[in-house]
Amino acid sequence: MLFSIIVPIYNVDRYLKKCIESVIAQDYSDFEVILIDDFSTDKSLEIARSYEQFPKVRLITKEYNSGLSDTRNIGLTEAKGDYVLFLDSDDYIEEGCLSIISKLISINNKPDILYFGYFEEYENVAQEMKKFGYVSKPNLLYTSKEFLMSELKQRNLYAAACFGIYRRDLIINNKLYFKKGIFHEDELWTPQIVFNANTIFASDYSYYHYLRRTNSITKKEDKTKNALDIIQICYELDHIFKNVDTRILKKYIDNHIAKIYMKGISEGKLDGKKYRKYVNRFYPLKKAFFLKDRLKALVFAINLKLYYYLNDLGL
Structure with a gap:
């Protein structure tokens, strides 16, 4: 079959x-x-x-x-x-x-x-x-x-x-x-x-x-769990691909993880005090490789609400 x-x-x-x-x-x-x-x-x-x-x-x-x-x-x-x-x-x-x-x-x-x-x-x-x-x-x-x-x-x-x-x-x-x-x-x-x-x-x-x-x-308003699950997924991907032996491929994978981490948290709007223990604002900055994503990661690290605003605008 x-x-x-x-x-x-x-x-x-x-x-x-x-x-x-x-x-x-x-x-x-x-x-x-x-x-x-x-x-x-x-x-x-x-x-x-x-x-x-x-x-x-x-x-x-x-x-x-x-x-x-x-x-x-x-x-x-x-x-x-x-x-x-x-x-x-x-x-x-x-x-x-x-x-x-x-x-x-x-x-x-x-x-x-x-x-x-x-x-x-x-x-x-x-x-x-x-x-x-x-x-x-x-x-x-x-x-x-x-x-x-x-x-x-x-x-x-x-x-x-x-x-x-x-x-x-x-x-x-x-x-x-x-x-x-x-x-x-x-x-x-x-x-x-x-x-x-x-x-x-x-x-x-x-x-x-x-x-x-x-x-x-995908249309539901409260996406808190979505964002928390994305955080977990990123850490799991990080572990799964930690030993990739091609240097440039590892950088590309890390950049992909940084992207979905920022996007997931942005869509979940995890900017309240109760979520601070879950969100590592500097995590994407350590992994982003391409200039556009490094700039996004920098904004993400400095000001989450500004990042959410810019992300909602599609920037």
């Missing part, structure tokens, strides 16, 4: 049918779709059960809600395909995409990771934008180090796991599961999966339709 499509489900009854239909309507047969319901309280489970009649569909139900990371990990342990595709249950995939992707896998010598473009859509807006998470030159096969150097040199390493397809044995053999109980789990997972890969293909093909929902978790 070539593909295992993992679909975590939690309270998405408005979107779930479109998501599942986009998979089972594919003109390609060598796949399975694993639906994992994370103890939904709406009609999501009822909708998912209506697809159990399809031989390629497996439904797993959980007895309590434990979050996206745990749900994806269950899918990974159950998956049988050579490649894993993560599909959020409010999103959907392009008609005929699995046939195209299977050919790309074959002609590029079965790379460990394939990255693609995606279509960004907004609820109640009849418009979509084609975007790419990566910034490297497309339609090339990279080594892990080449891809990391290319992306990080351009101050980029897009974290969303859904915009890539991954060899299952790369994940399982390296025990690259998603950390449970945190937000922004992809920020921790993506650098590790890229670093552990042998080859990565960057395609200019787009198949994933990403819906920005008006009531999604």
